[in-house]
Amino acid sequence: MRTILVVGGGYAGFYTAWGLEKRLRRGEARVVVVDPRPYMTYQPFLPEVVAGSVEARHAAVSLRRHLRTTELVNGSVTKIDHEHRTVTVRPAVGEEFPVPYDVLVVTAGAVTRKLAVPGVADSAIGMKHVEEAVAIRDRLLTAFDQAAVLPAPQRRRLLTFTFVGGGFSGVEGFGELMSLAHSLVRKYPALSPAELNFHLVEARGRILPEVTEEPGRWVVRHLTRRGGTVHLNAQLRSAVNGHVVLSTGEEWDSELIVWTAGNGANPLVHNHTDLPIDERGQVVVRADLRIGTDTAPVADAWAAGDDASVPDLTIARPGAATVPNAQHAVRQGRLLAKNIVAVLRGREPKPYVHHSLGTVATLGLGRGIFQWRRVVIKGFPAWLMHRGYHVLAVPTWERKVRVAAVWATALFFGRDIVSLASVQNPRRAFETGGEPAPAAAPARARG
Structure with a gap:
């Protein structure tokens, strides 16, 4: 055999x-x-994992569960x-x-393509795997909890979030995280939506190269109206200690830097x-x-x-x-x-030929964009198309049902906003015996 x-x-x-x-x-x-890894990551769901719209485990398809006669080597x-x-x-x-x-x-x-930018390896996080998407969400939720007890001048860095890379992954993650943040801030009376700072950095003169120029410009205008700042023709020069420096001369401190600048x-x-x-x-x-x-x-x-x-x-x-x-x-x-x-079996193989079905992207809850040739659909209908396509495309009926059930539940109860960042250090409570951890000094704003 x-x-x-x-x-x-x-x-x-x-x-x-x-x-x-x-x-x-x-x-x-x-x-x-x-x-x-013991699972296949359904990457189109990662932006919604970031936003809490999809449970992290539902974006991962177990290899052992669904490949029943295949030998798996970890x-x-x-x-x-x-x-x-x-x-x-x-x-x-x-x-x-x-x-x-x-x-x-x-x-x-x-693999995620990393450039030799100072500080990126130490400060940034990718968005190619489930654990990265979960960490991005938890970092934002934890930042809100920390900022809510600080005076306004000390919380600017905690409420500043930066995405580097204007392709589909970067734009979808940016739009979904911004959607989560603006819905979350209502639950923090001490915080104001005006304090949220979202930056999307793209080295080229446009975002979303998968769509034509006009839809790409519409997405920039859409994200800007929602409070985001899109930096075009801008390259990241440094990210040392979370301090972002662009080739345009702009700079700021950022609690979170997400690197989505393409694959290598x-x-x-x-x-x-x-x-x-x-x-x-x-x-x-x-x-x-x-x-x-x-x-x-x-x-x-x-x-x-x-x-x-x-x-x-x-x-x-x-x-x-x-x-x-x-x-x-x-x-x-x-x-x-x-x-x-x-x-x-001694037969000839067939060539691969596939005509594109179009491109669809989520830009946050209830917002999206779809393009097929010259047909462009924006807003809520495109968002519905995005969800409909991907719930059908994710492999196995078990995963389809689980994802659809989470979406249906969210219609009545909203997103889950519990941060589980503490799982990254599960022994802390055991080690400290209940004593509170020493407070970290807030980062000083620069420039």
């Missing part, structure tokens, strides 16, 4: 393994998925040696070990494989998702998702590749399962 090894359990990896389980005959092949692949059909796995505990395979599927996904090539793919990669560090992939080129294919090797340069056959331009988003990763994973089974 052949072993099909899937590197990464994200969108493309999960849907590949899920599809293989449905299509393989008993004894035809053994499927192995290697991933350091660890990180540190090297792919396709010549010898072996990957090296590093578990969380213990020594590295080799895992042999017959067919390789690379779906390791991209996975270091595993870029540096630790013998597979062909392009100038961007992505795996070279044919239209049928086999690794290699039409003239130089790599036997028994496949790839899809954010770390694969998949040709976009819907664009006439030579060299065009599909954009790295969930819409493509899900569909590539589904086709990948079909193609692998086809080749195992």
Whole structure:
């Protein structure tokens, strides 16, 4: 029995393994998925996790629960040696070990692209994983509790929040967190909505490159009307100790800095494989998702998702590749399962062709934007489309029902506004025996 090894359990990896389980005959092949996390993150829900509109666990799809016949290896692949059909796995505990395979599927996904900006590694937080989204929400809720007992001059930093990166993740997270903050401030009589400071920093002259220019300008105006400040053509120069300095000369102290400035090539793919990669560090992939080129294919090797340069056959331009988003990763994973089974049974694989269904983004509770070609829908209808699309798109009926139930409950009782930041140090109460922790000195405002 052949072993099909899937590197990464994200969108493309999960849907590949899920599809293989449905299509393989008993004894035809053994499927192995290697991933350091025991779940697949449904990333479009992360902005709503930030806002408390989706329970954090509902944005994570358990691999063990839904991949019932797949062998799951909890660890990180540190090297792919396709010549010898072996990957090296590093578990969380213990020594590295080799895992042999017959067919390789690379779906390791991209990683958050960090630039060499002073202070970012120490002060900022990403928004690519569930734990990051939860931490962002808890930081805001804790900041409100702390600011409410301080004199007005000392709470400006605590009520200042900064997002770096104006793509979909940054704009959705920015809009959702701002929506949460403005609904939350009503419950703090000591605080005023005018004290909230939200900054969105984008190096280019526009945000949301996935939509055309006019809808992008509308989103800027919309966020500005709600009290946000959008800094275009501005680069982050420093974030040391939470002090934000822009290339435009503007600077301020920020309690929270969220880094959403794009994705980069996975270091595993870029540096630790013998597979062909392009100038961007992505795996070279044919239209049928086999690794290699039409003239130089790599036997028994496949790839899809954010770390694969998949040709976009819907664009006439030579060299065009599909954009790295969930819409493509899900569909590539589904086709990948079909193609692998086809080749195992002596049939020809099919090329990947997908015409975009449009783009939709949430901008906060009851607010959104949708564009398909020249059709643009804004506001509440777009927000409903966003929720409807994603509750249908999240895998498994179990997760669909759980998410829909939380949304229905929120209609009557609102968002949950309890901060669980203390879980990051669960032993503090045990260690102190109930004694209050010493108060930290408030940060001094600069400039």
